[in-house]
Every structure is written in structure tokens, then in C-alpha cells.
Amino acid sequence: MVEERTVELRRAKEQIEIILNNTRDAIALAKANGDIETRNPAFIAMFGEHVSNWIELLLWTVTTDEQATTVSKALLNTIQNQEGQRIELQIVSENGGDKDIDLAFIPVRLTNTQERSGVLVSAHDITHIKQIERFKTRFIDDAMHDLATPIAGLTNRLYLMKRSPEKLDEHLHKLENQVSHLRNLLDDLRSLAQLDRGQLALNLERYDINLIVGRVFDTYEPVAISKGQLLDLDMAPNLPTIEVDARQIERVFVNLVANAVNYTPNDRSIRVQTGIEDDHIIFSVKDEGMGISPEDLPHIFERFYRATVARSSQSTGTGLGLAIVKEIVERHGGSVTAYSELGKGSTFTVRLPIQR
Incomplete structure (x- = not known):
């Protein structure tokens, strides 16, 4: 009976290790005093070997003092109030590049004693998602700006045409230029959309x-x-x-x-x-x-x-x-x-x- 239970526990431990070692998410388990008891390879790859011993060293990887304060407060709240925390932030990764991550602090109890409480740290790389969000925001802002310019020109030219109808030919020439600019912009936007969707065969x-x-x-x-x-x-x-x-x-x-x-x-x-x-x-x-x-x-x-x-x-x-x-x-x-x-x-x- 004991031997069977030991085999089951060993098998369960091996399965957990396989999952932790092969998941892309960074995962670490820290004691309440900040000492990291275990972490997976993804955690080391994301934060570096120097962070793998003390959870507080996470603060040194964030890109701004404001974000460091946010992480510190979230960590303390998890430890002291046993409330899970989840935040999005930017870190400087081990290879020197900036990464956007979804960071979670989860309170855990290893036993029924207060001394054995700790924090499960989970971090997911969301750099690609954030890059798409930033691109969409910039794309919309730039498109609105570029559309607003010729529209403003059209509005002004129509006003001037009403004020001085004797200059009709000049106004029409300017209006044609603004319409041409709008047409070119829309054609370019359509082409890029087709390229992005792979529809431009x-x-x-x-x-x-x-x-x-x-x-x-x-x-x-x-x-x-x-x-x-x-x-x-x-x-x-x-x-x-x-x-x-x-x-x-x-x-x-x-x-x-x-x-x-x-x-x-x-x-x-x-x-x-x-x-x-x-x-x-x-x-x-x-x-x-x-x-x-x-x-x-x-x-x-x-x-x-x-x-x-x-x-x-x-x-x-x-x-x-x-x-x-x-x-x-x-x-x-x-x-x-x-x-x-x-x-x-x-x-x-x-x-x-x-x-x-």
C-alpha cells in the first residue's frame, strides 16, 4: 500500500515537472519572506537567473519607477491580505529587450500553518498582443489625422467658393486636388488591408x-x-x-x-x-x-x-x-x-x- 502510494506520488511529481518545464508561462513559488523555493525554466528565461532566488528582485526588471511601485504594492497585498493580484507591465527581459507581461500573484497555503503560506507567481508574455493594440491605436489616430486634413481643406474651399464664386475654376482645381488626395489615401489603406489579410494575390x-x-x-x-x-x-x-x-x-x-x-x-x-x-x-x-x-x-x-x-x-x-x-x-x-x-x-x- 505504501509502495503504491509512493509510486503514485512519484508519477504525479514527474507529471507536474513535465508541465512546468514545458509551459511557456513563467511560474515560481515563493515563501512569504520572499525566498523562491522553485521556478520553471520559462521564469529564468524571462526574468534572469538573478531573480530566481528572491521575489523582490522582480522590481529591478520593470521599466519605470511607477510600475515598480505597482508591483511592490500588489506583492505586499497578496502576502498580507491573501488577495490575488493581476497587473500588466513592461519589463526588461534577460536578453535586454522590453517585454509586456501579464503578471499574477496568487496566495497559496502549503499547509494549515501561517508560516507555510506563500505566493505563486505567474507571468505570461503578451508583447505581441500589446504591439498589435499599439499599432491599431496608432493606425486609427494616423488615419483620422490624414483623413481630417483633406476634409478640412474641402470644407474651407467650399466656404471660399461661396464667398467668391467668380473664382470658380480656381476653387474647383483645389477641390479636385483634395478629392484626389482622399482617393489616394483610401486606395493605399485598401491595399494595405488586402496585403495584411493575404487577399492581394x-x-x-x-x-x-x-x-x-x-x-x-x-x-x-x-x-x-x-x-x-x-x-x-x-x-x-x-x-x-x-x-x-x-x-x-x-x-x-x-x-x-x-x-x-x-x-x-x-x-x-x-x-x-x-x-x-x-x-x-x-x-x-x-x-x-x-x-x-x-x-x-x-x-x-x-x-x-x-x-x-x-x-x-x-x-x-x-x-x-x-x-x-x-x-x-x-x-x-x-x-x-x-x-x-x-x-x-x-x-x-x-x-x-x-x-x-
Whole structure:
């Protein structure tokens, strides 16, 4: 009887250890004095080896003093009042990166004696969920801002049209510009939504990239000439055909060339090139425009992001074009990069694999 009970207890202990050692949640059991009696590998991975002995050291992992105070109060309330506590906070993880976690303190009684009371600590990584929440909040805020701007323009223009109907042609031209901006914004939002949901199917076929580049060049050369710009085209001959969605890749090239023309001052040059490099077809646009600051450069492919110099210029844009460029290029197995010096210009380079 005793032997059977011992086997059962051993089996139960092994099962519990298997669960604790393989769960992704960080779990630890601490005594009322703060000493940690046991913890699982996920706890060590999340908080570090130095936290694995005393529960109070959790306070050193949080990102702000305010959150440290919140954790301290929650822990004391759990120990003193035997009330479970649950909080969301940010910590600096063992690898140095910030993590959002759902942290729970649960009072436990190991025996009927007060001395054996303790705290079960459970922490769940919710970084991905919080990133989505922050992105949704920023996306909505930015979309509202970008929609509000042309709507305000429409409202003001309609008011001016009523006040001075003799300038009807001028007002209609301005109204058309605002409507066009709204249409472009909605088209970009629709494209991003389709990309996010995987609904933008690529119609892949073997294509000569130079044909697409030539069409884009023919479209924007007159625009550049009207601004006194030199739009130069240098296409490598005999490029191998590659599998692309010609319509979507043309959209990528149009966006990059249009940006160069829009943000390059008059009487400056823009160079469009194609070539081959390391089993990739290369498309690049180099301009002598206003350039991008080192602070802005890492963010230019983010949605709704507009560099400081772009916001201060009179050029309009949705802040979504480069995000769409990045999504389309990556869907083709390629990459897009940017190099820039403030006041000297920028170079955007698209790399598309010859073999997918």
C-alpha cells in the first residue's frame, strides 16, 4: 500500500515537472519572506537567473519607477491580505529587450500553518498582443489625422467658393486636388488591408524588368522636365526575365520614382538604374533631393510615417507608399533599402531574386 502510494506520488511529481518545464508561462513559488523555493525554466528565461532566488528582485526588471511601485504594492497585498493580484507591465527581459507581461500573484497555503503560506507567481508574455493594440491605436489616430486634413481643406474651399464664386475654376482645381488626395489615401489603406489579410494575390509571370522601368520612366520624364530636373535612365542590357506581378512591381517603381521627383528641387538630377548583383535584379533610384535625417531613416517604411523634411515641405503624401512598397517587394521574396544624407539626397534600392 505504501509502495503504491509512493509510486503514485512519484508519477504525479514527474507529471507536474513535465508541465512546468514545458509551459511557456513563467511560474515560481515563493515563501512569504520572499525566498523562491522553485521556478520553471520559462521564469529564468524571462526574468534572469538573478531573480530566481528572491521575489523582490522582480522590481529591478520593470521599466519605470511607477510600475515598480505597482508591483511592490500588489506583492505586499497578496502576502498580507491573501488577495490575488493581476497587473500588466513592461519589463526588461534577460536578453535586454522590453517585454509586456501579464503578471499574477496568487496566495497559496502549503499547509494549515501561517508560516507555510506563500505566493505563486505567474507571468505570461503578451508583447505581441500589446504591439498589435499599439499599432491599431496608432493606425486609427494616423488615419483620422490624414483623413481630417483633406476634409478640412474641402470644407474651407467650399466656404471660399461661396464667398467668391467668380473664382470658380480656381476653387474647383483645389477641390479636385483634395478629392484626389482622399482617393489616394483610401486606395493605399485598401491595399494595405488586402496585403495584411493575404487577399492581394500575386499574378506571377516571367517578365523583363526593363520593360516596366521603361514605362515608368516615360511617364515621369515629362514631369521632371517641367520642373527643370534631369531624369536619367541607365538600364543594364539583356537582363534575365524573372517571375513578378508586373502590375504590383510597376506600382513599386512608380512610387519610388514619383517620390524622387516630388522631393527633389528644381534643376537637380535623378538617376534610375537597373542591373544584376548576387543573383538578384537591382532597381535603384538616386536623387539629389532634401535627404532623410538619421533619426527618420529607420522608420520610413513604417505606415503613416513621414520624415521631418517631408512634413515641412509642400509635397503631399499619405505616408503609406513606402510601407506598400516594402510589403509588395517582400511578397516577391525581395528587399528594399534606403541610404540617405540630409541635404544631399537619397538612394532607394530594390532587390528581386532571379530564382524564387
